[in-house]
Amino acid sequence: MLKDKEANSNGGKHTDISAGLPSLQFETALTQEQSLLLPLRTRAHCTTVECLAGACYLVSVMNGVRKEVFVVKNKTRAAQRIMQMGIEGDPAKIGIIGCGRLGRQLIKALKSYANVPNELIYVSTRRPESLSDFANAGVNVDFNNVWVTSQCDIVFLCCLPAVVNQVCAEIKNHLMKNKVLYSFVAGYSAKKLANILKFTNIIKPDFIYNEYSSKLPWSVSTLPADCLGNKQLTEKLCPLSQISNTSTEEGEQVIVQPPVLPVFMDVSWLMRIVFGCVNYATSQEVMSDVVVDIGNKVFFQSAKLETILKEVLLEEHFQLPSESVVTHLFEAAESDRSTYLEQTNISMHQSAQAAAYFPYWDLTQIDEKNQLAEVLIMNRNLRKAFIRRFTASFDRLVQFQ
Template sequence: MDVLEDLKSLQFENGISEEDRSWLYLRGRSRGLMIEACAHAVFFCKLVRNLRELIHENQDSTSLTGDSADLAAVEEEKLKVGIIGGGHLGKQLTSALLQLGPVPAESLRISTRRPECLTEFQKLGVQCFYHNAYLVVWANVLFLCCVPSQLPRICLEIQNSLKTTCVVYSFVAAIPLPRLKLLLNTTNILRPKYQCTEDFDNIWGANKEITAALRDPVIFRATCPYSPAGGITLNIKWLEGVFYACLNICTASNMAHSQALQLLNKVFLSVHYEGCKTDETSCPKFQLADFVNTVYMKNMFHKRLFPWFDLIDVQLKETPFSQRLSSSTVLQDHLTHLYCDSFGISLVNKEKPVVSMDSSSQ
């Protein structure tokens, strides 16, 4: 709730001169970028959580004995999320993760130079401290929410403690992926890239909290990966990176590639639109050829694992999955429906989503 909503003389815009008012759209753009960033981070954590639960369910039940070791194994399967940075972005991301479902307070920790400023999260059960290396040893997913000037120091602190299997999710747009790869000495990095179009439309709800905005169907639908609404688009190479990150999680669990494909079909293609109910043969299914080249396929025996994928290359270069993702509107429709369903929001009139194929956003 904005206490200044009806007090025009005290609002931010009142102190802006007429000649500078043309720049006020930047405030809406900044807010739109924040909302999109939080929405996509929450979506990623939901996918990873669901995948880890399916992997655990697929473990051989005969190996379970019910002793303390098994209980420890179950606890290890829970998704653990770490955030480095307790500033505006770090706080908004924490609220989104807690309130929109994917991460309970006991599975979320924040490392910041001023943990005393995060009492509202500490009261909810979130551990807040200043020890970056300790955080990365614990986390399965690590969000970097620091300013660019702090990143080299932080990377130096954590690079020797960072697990190979930990997915680093960077919001530091000023640091390119190849540079981040060198700083962290890991390839398991995701970084969403956003582009603001000239026909920017400020639909982002200036007086709403981020979590409240993401419950507004109009604002939420503008965050869909293929939506051009609001004038902010997501580089779809990020979505490719999400798929390959999930394959790496399967590989880290020693899962054969055939099983990994089955789980990807369950995680990503479990939500269908109306057309699927009348023609199930039209539903897409992931195949081995979607993710590896033909040369590698020849050596992929039934129980062989997927290779460990370099997520930096996936986001910067063409992959076997690039053509499938860009050319299949049916697959894009399924992913859009999955995205909306994961937040409990349906598409307008249950229609097929409008898929933007504008190459400039890619």
């Protein structure tokens, strides 16, 4: 285990030396009109933390899925040893297009909390010389959007809105079904990007805030990447943590708690990540019943929950609205040319046993109005297991420098 260069006597945390000194506070020099804009500072900082948390979580679970798929497709003793030793099998290469303030924080967060080594990070920026510190550490840095997109499995779009059309024109022919595009570009929804790129494996976090949440306390003194080291905070970053159950005479009732953060994301964002991982496994020709087993291991870390998630995902497979299906990656055998979505008369029990592939989901159509989201919201134990796995994504087991 490599030591964190930033670690010091106070456990690696940054100390706010201006705390308790009113004359040194940022707010002191502001006029009354300028003070009205202070909530924007808090919102921007919290949004950046949410961005970094979402990116680290995606990389963590995607690497978990890739590891399981690697073992399934390579049923050898070596693959089994990789599984038992906890070594990453076929880890994802991470691409970042645009590397300003958010991009730099993203690199630090991925290295610290998603256990991504430098050599697996590829960055395209208009000013490669500004990232000499990362390049010297082993990060692949250049100004070549096509190179990053073709090399990487997960591509984070961090460019300015003014250049997004140019970037999309360059990368659109290099986005394959086994890749995920995660966009932070303001003003461009996932559906708008999908129309430009003719590619639907796109995840874009949508941030929610209101008058109540803007008044919540939030410290901006810590760098956004360092905030992910706070386990209590990372648990709150999971959208499911705002949901709880209460017992009534009629049974359990679901309650949505008031927001605890100035900015938060909804459950649909989590669903897109789940189905994005399912899309990857399907692109590797992993059958649906195996995919849901992998999903239980990766998202819940419990074999006891296999039957529940398997039934939910398979039922979602058969009841999926037609507009949410882009294509079927694989056709049935020559003797039976119909796809599994057309075989609506197959029973749930039979479908779980069938050698079927999931369709390739359009992630821009996935929202919280699907059965998996409903089960997570209604089932307290499943929800807690999901939140525990979310929080565990930020455990700093290994530090790569």
